[in-house]
Amino acid sequence: MPHSVDQKAEALPSAEVEMAEAATDESANQGAAEDVDMTDATETQTSEATKSEAKELGAFEKGQERNGMASDTGGIKVEDLFDMDSDDEEFPSSAMPVKKEASDSPDLLPSSPSDAGPVQHSGSDPELLRTFYQRLFPWRYFFQWLNHSPQPTLDFEHRELSFMLSNDAVMRYQSYRTADLLRKDVLRLMPTRIEIGPVYSTNPRERKLLQNAGSFRPVSKELCFDIDLTDYDDIRTCCDKANICIKCWQFMTMAIKVINAALRDDFGFKHIMWVYSGRRGIHAWISDKSARTLDDSKRKVIAGYLEVIVGGAQSGKRVNLRRPLHPHLTRSIDLLKSHFQDDVLEAQDPWRSPERADKLLQMLPDTELREALKRKWDASPERSSELKWKDIDAVAKTVTSKNFDPKALLDAKQDIVLEYTYPRLDINVSKKLNHLLKSPFVIHPGTGRVCVPVDLRTFEDFDPLSVPTIQQLIHEIDAWKEPEVKSEKGVHDWEKTSLKPYIEYFRTHVNALMRDEKDVKVKRERDGEDNGDLW
């Protein structure tokens, strides 16, 4: 951390370092804490300065002001620090003169670090990370995605971003006015992880200056979903815990299919983006205005509507649905049927072992049927799940008892199909407006993979294991050769890498979102509402 440490900073009773999931031992991270405290002090001063010095300061100057203050507190001119930061010796061409368009288009020269061979497999190598943030992260589209407009609005300025630093300290309540200011600060802090929170009613940085704590409250955020393969551990046989392979990834494909259909057809949301979380899960971000402004109770409703698999590990049969099935479930079964055959019965073979077959038996109705099946399967161990599944109907025909109800069996079979295919949502992520979720395009620290959006047109072919890693990307920039015919526009660094299709997809998504948002605004202006204070 190229920061001077402010020694006077006594552990202020400040909640600036708020640990989200992870926590840190204070003594071990003294440096971080102080660093952060300083930021806090800076904030306060800045805001006061901003207050007293009227508002004619341009946005950019304000940012400068902020940085200037930081330097005063630390006793070092912050400009120097920044120069050092951006004039990285190894990447002179990527120096960041603060010009408007430059946010993600550094110079063309493919200057390369000489030693950038295949480095150790880690997503948090500071040098690689710096290059990534400097040259590859799509700051501009990221900004537009959260801002819903090319010009800075409060949607971005009041948005909470939270950084996890390399020492695992978490800085909450960061906010920025423009993409450039954000980029600068990210390069200064070099977070290993960036999380996105809600838009607040006031600027998150100024939350402590408010007289009335109630006036700082979350007002909007994308509706989010989180699906994690660890939740499939009791039904997948190929991998467990954090490991994944293309076989169990099919559960994610099914999840996208089902949830996407419901969000689109049932709730009428249009701007849905699915993002690979870098290791074993996916996130969905729904940016429609109607979704962003949902309050907690409405989010809970959507979560409840989509949640089918209930109860913990010990609840027994976990899908118990009313009949006839709700249209959403009928559609889901239609979408999932073929996956159940191919990706579950064949690929996972979930009931091969006798213990697991017992689990299947427990979910079936009628004692006579269960006993008959048990006898049959005990006689031929190692019978595949596919055959066992077929056995159910075959054996059912031989059941003679009067109480046997074929309808109940059919229902139970449907429930089983759902239990083994229906998406398992981490529902708490979706329920709360102020839940933080990892941003797209950051690097997963464990795998080094970029959290890329999943193209909905080709999501069935998405292979998480072929998602580019940070090492690979940097390598690709270096390996890139300038084409014979130079295009006039120049080439962005990301266009030289395999990140290109993902960023292009992101751009398309963002543009469509902004177009819709603009239409709404035009309408509003026509209604005679003053729009001026939005920027």
Place this chain on the structure above:
Amino acid sequence: MNRIDNKRRNVVDHRKKQYADPAYKETQYPHRLNFYATPPTADITLEQFEQWAIDRLRVLAEIEACSFRNKSPVEAAAHMRPLLEKYLPLDSNSSSSTQLSAQRQKDHYSHFILRLAFSSTKELRQRFARVETMLFRLRFNADDTRERQAFVESLNLDWEPVPDEEKRKFATELIATVISSYGKKAYQSIDEEQFYRVDWTRVPDLVEQRKVFLRAGKAYVPAKELQSLVVTEFTARLEKSLELTARALPRLDEDDRLTPILDHLSKNFVAPDAGYSGGNSAIDGAEITARNIDNLSQHFPMCMTVLHRTLRRDSKLKHFGRLQYTLFLKGIGLSLDESLTFWRQSFNKMTDDTFNKEYRYNFRHSYGDVGGDSNRRGGGYTPYSCQKILTEHAPGPGEAHGCPYRHMNMENLAVQLQASGVTDPAVLRGVGEDKEKQKFHLACNRVFEHLHAKELKQAKDERIMTASQLETIVHPNEYFKRSYLLKNMGKAQPGGGGDVKMEG
């Protein structure tokens, strides 16, 4: 002050004028139900003011208690009927009651008095809106069909009927939702069913339970589900006007007769299930330390026993499990240091580093050792009550928290119970029945009584514990405390000193 002068002078300014209008004096109550849109304007006596408010408060408190006890709507209605008749009767138009107008006036006025009393803080507002909604729903369901229809029409809610053409287009879907929600008998034919198309956000509970067909953000609500629409509308409007009341409250034009009454009312509206105060939880003489937890766990209620077993089996607990368990341990008097030791030792499959990085902070946060000002000042979180465990955060995949009587199926529950020494088939059957009827706290108390049968008898015989100390347990920490004291009766009170401790 000129405020008083104004009153004395009885100036008819524009605000007073409307009160002078006789149309307001005689508020008409054509319907039994009321959306409480217009505030009352006539004069009532101070005694009425207080008495009416107290009567309504009684009713609301009891309604809330019903929801805490997880009563079904039908049970709650049966339970509430005598109370409502006594304190807040409302007869239908068709009844020949001569009290119609007076009853409705009381209902109307008492609602507005309580609005004043409960608009001051956000918590009170939310709670008031919640219980008022419950009361409204109760009455709505009990209303005469025709009168209900008339009332709904008088509300002028804009609902768009689904045209026949569209109805036929989505016939399969619509029929499925109707039959699954009301059964085959209720359904006649698609042409007879009337549907309304509304924004899905207006019928959240129907959407959450998948009782309506959704398409492009619109819910197709069967006419039978009118209730949900009306109730949601009621809540929304009430919340909005409570907000307005709160803002107007500081400017209440009032002499000092009403404020004390209002204060008194809002203070008395404490939940029957208030947080378990840390003060009375610690037990003298018990060794509450990390290494003694295994030994103490024999006194834990099932919800905590299950967590403890899961923790011992997996050396890990998921987030809500950790939260529920650590707060319980905090409640029985485990200090922060001991707690950290306990968790560190229990999570024995991870390195110190991982533990410190990912978990230590959370445990400290729940003890109020770190975090924001309010967290630290408040000493962290309070241990969860049964109510909270039953209703919030139902366990998901791989999670072991929650109430076993509610969230486990009977087979798994029986296994857990047998592991705790509950083998008597009669008790197990009783638990099963309780579970079936959703009387989870009864099941838990049944198990407690079974496990402590001998001690309870002794305690009763020797009058060591008073009746109030033996009433139904509604908090896991209470379960522990009582269990510990009962099992240690002999040791804890060699000279009858136990009694004193019991008061603690």
